Amino acid sequence: MMPFKIAVAGANGHTGKFVMNHLRRMNHDAIPLTRNGEFVPSSGIQETGRAIDCSDQASLDRGLVGCDAVLNCAGPFFDTAKPMAEAAIRAGIPYLDVTAEQGTARSLFDELDATAKAAGITILPAMAFYGGLADLLTTAVLQGRTRVTSVDIAVGLTSWHPTEGTRKTGARNIAPRVFIRDGVLAQIPTKMPNRNWHFAAPIGEVEVQCLPLSEIILIDRHVQAKSVTSYINLKPLEDLHDNSTPPPLSVTDDGRSAQQFVMEVEVADGDWRTRVSASGRDIYAATAPLIVGACLKLLNGPPTPAGVRAPGEIFDCRAFLADLTPEILVKYS
Structure with missing residues (x-):
């Protein structure tokens, strides 16, 4: 190259x-x-x-x-x-x-x-990591389909030590979040109930909360789905909301933190259902x-x-x- x-x-x-x-x-x-x-x-x-x-x-x-x-x-x-x-x-x-x-x-x-x-x-x-990865995973498991009933995306993090940029963005990102319902972008409910998600190791089965980010916008451009919902487990949200949580600390020669992640996408259409997972270390490095x-x-x-x-x-x-x-x-x- x-x-x-x-x-x-x-x-x-x-x-x-x-x-x-x-x-x-x-x-x-x-x-x-x-x-x-x-x-x-x-x-x-x-x-x-x-x-x-x-x-x-x-x-x-x-x-x-x-x-x-x-x-x-x-x-x-x-x-x-x-x-x-x-x-x-x-x-x-x-x-x-x-x-x-x-x-x-x-x-x-x-x-x-x-x-x-x-x-x-x-x-x-x-x-x-937020946005493109979920869109790639979703499209990969569709295998040429362009219309499905549902897409569920779940992110599991062992922790989240936010950067200064993440905190600054979070402070300003107060616009209502959207997901897809009945095939169109719609504002998420004020109080959407949590659910459980069984992640691959090292996360396992945990409670997750609806947290749609830019992946919803990407998927909406080329996939026709009645519903698309994104979730994240509660531990990283607790870290993110705690002002005393320090920024990422490098533990490897290439600068990665100890944070591990699993992102899973489950796509369903009638009786057909499939899932894909992506795992690694450090969402910023990934x-x-x-x-x-x-x-x-x-x-x-x-x-x-x-x-x-x-x-x-x-x-x-x-x-x-x-x-x-x-x-x-x-x-x-």
Whole structure:
């Protein structure tokens, strides 16, 4: 594979550093885009990057000069996604981000799809653990079906030590959450009852709560389902709501935390029912192979449809998921 020059916005952030490291391990030229133009990698040796300001169109255009694609890891994405995606369209390069925000993903689909199609550019929002992974898993088990009765997505985490960016986004992400009911996006009830979910090890059977994120928006673009619901177990929510919970602490040479995850998707249509699970360590680290893998497929694979897209619309999802090994292990029931 030829090396590409790929800009990473928010390179100094927790997820951004994982993405930078992943690109460089694959011998690509990762260009850090930061607020002050400086980048401090995991080694601690400061580098010079490119300074950007998402409120300044000219700085964004300068930041993308000569780049083949841009990966946006700079949250909150309420502020950065649209101006960065618009800059990518002007530069004629793909844009991908890692937003979990439903509102941000919806706004990109609603506001930039026509512009991106006209420019022949592919935009992939939410190409991350929250968002893209569930869409890939759902599409993989559909095996060509486009219409089903239900899709249930459950995330099980052993813990959740949120980054500063996660906390900032959570404080601002107060818009009503949506899931799919009767085939359309609908606001979730104020008090939706919890249920039990039997996860694969190491989570096991636990109580889960409805928590729809950007995966709902992605799945809605290309799957016709009467209901799509997302859940998460209670332990990570307790960690997230506790202001004393510290940020992630690295316990491995590559910077991963001790957090383990299992994401499971169950799809049903009449008597037909199937399930798939994805497991690994550290949801922030797991985002790097997802967004980098998608970017490289856009740059090095067959032509993909232009416009704002969900990964399930444009990739061979089973092959994509297989390529994530060993960072993310996928098992089909």
